[in-house]
Amino acid sequence: MDFTQKKCVSCETGGDPLPDNEVQKNLTSIPNWELDGKIIHREFEFQDFKEAMVFVNKVGDLAESEGHHPDITIHWNRVRLDLWTHSMNGLSENDFIVASKIDKI
Numbered sequence: 001m002d003f004t005q006k007k008c009v010s011c012e013t014g015g016d017p018l019p020d021n022e023v024q025k026n027l028t029s030i031p032n033w034e035l036d037g038k039i040i041h042r043e044f045e046f047q048d049f050k051e052a053m054v055f056v057n058k059v060g061d062l063a064e065s066e067g068h069h070p071d072i073t074i075h076w077n078r079v080r081l082d083l084w085t086h087s088m089n090g091l092s093e094n095d096f097i098v099a100s101k102i103d104k105i
Helices: 020-027 049-066 093-104
Strands: 034-036 039-045 071-075 078-083
Touching: 039 093, 049 071, 049 078, 049 093, 078 093
Parallel strands: none
Antiparallel strands: 034 039, 039 078, 071 078
C-alpha cells in the first residue's frame, strides 16, 4: 500500500489500535522501520548536528501538515523517530502514513 498518497485523519478521540496482522502487513510498506511493542521507530544518521537539525525541521513541518507528530530524539548526528497513536495506545494508519512520508524526505 502506498501510504504517501493518504492523509492522516484526526484520532484525538481515541479508538482501537490496528490489529497485529494489519500492523505486520503495513510494516512491509516501510521496510526501514522497526516494531517495538506498540510503536514503530527508525534511526537516521547524518554528517553532523546541523544536517540532523535540517532533517528534524522538515519532519516537524510534515508532522504539522499531517496533524500527527513523532517523538523525536536527537544525539548529535543521529535522529530517532518513534511513532504511535497516543490516544489509541497503539498503532493507527496515521503512523504508517507519517513514516512513509518521512522516508520520502
